[in-house]
Amino acid sequence: MIHFDNVTKVYQNQNRPALDHVSVDVDKGEFVFLVGPSGSGKSTFLRLVLKEERPNSGAIHVAGKDLARLTNFKVPHLRRRIGCVFQDFRLLPNKNVYENVAFALEVIGKPRRFIRKVVPEVIELVGLEGKAHRMPDELSGGEQQRVAMARAFVNRPMILLADEPTGNIDPATSIGIMKVLDRINRTGTTVVMATHDAAIVDSMRKRVVELEDGKIVRDQSRGVYGQAY
Template sequence: MVGSDTRHHNLREHAPVINFDNVTKRYPTQKRPALEDVSIQVEKGEFLFLVGPSGSGKSTFLRLVLKEERPNDGRIHVAGKDLARLSNWKVPHLRRRIGCVFQDFRLLPNKDVFENVAFALEVIGKPRRFIRKVVPEVVELVGLEGKADRMPDELSGGEQQRVAIARAFVNRPMILLADEPTGNIDPATSIGIMKVLDRINRTGTTVVMATHDAAIVDSMRKRVVELEEGKVVRDQSRGVYGQAY
């Protein structure tokens, strides 16, 4: 009995958090598929860079994970769920397990740092007491202690992105998706952002980051998946940005 229990536990441990199985995605207006026969497994706790030029399919990959788009072919599993069989009304529950960070931060300009982070919990109906306890912790985790009452326009780009990360992480998601999070930030500040993402990754959260930033990819030495015209052209653990093979 103990043995089978352990095996079951191991199975779950080893099931990928994100599993793309021969996934093809075509947009109606475009001739070339945005993703073509892509198979990628992302394990729990992994840190994955998704690299490639614009239009190579990075954003489509992220949108598919969130079930904002549906694949034309292939199967996608996220957090153990087959997305094709996930009914629409359950999609919000999937998204609660996935945090998202974008190049343009997407903060609410009329709310301060605390309120921006709290917003993510308010709209999923968390009790006020819980919010008051959790939000300051996360604000501190991203390195914004003492700035909880600042408005977004009083913060630098790097600080705004930290707020966005705090908001994405405050509900302790299983997966954090970051789409060019350092795209609007100078290189020196980007290092700070990467440190925050690394810290989040160390809590056991799977991080998938789409990026153009070669310096960052090279410095982190994490798994790199390179897309080109919708196809996986490289999947390398402890990789670098450039064509190193």
């Protein structure tokens, strides 16, 4: 589903590569934690998958497509098939839960009947039934992240990328967030999650890919977080 072949990324005006000859394969339906110290290249990896950045060398395939050959015209189509969740939720503050989720489908032109059917289903999947009419500022951090996950998943993406999704959430609430991500993964969606949250990684026992200075230093199935950063 995601295939990096000898990928190197050096940002402009930087002499050290953010990713340094990285090769990795993530299969359809996998759940992968991306760990490593701050600045090790985790977000860069996610940005490359979305074609928000281009590698200096190496090849990236996502869902069988060679990103180097993907025209600018086709990039939005790729991104529609990849859901994203961030540390800071990024909800629309003046729309309620239902509208935040529905908006993701409206902007890609889905019919109103379809939206009315699937949005309540996804709100229930993330455990927010009964809260569809709440505004973001009437929700806890954990609930806001659930809305963000509903929005990322409502279009049934083939891949969900999560960049520190539990970074702003207390440990007890994070467990609930991980249950939702696990539920999403069980529908067949490939999940890649960049995180510093050792407790979460240790409790899930999923594949762990560890980056250090832009290089993969560990790739372990049913792994743990590793040393403290």
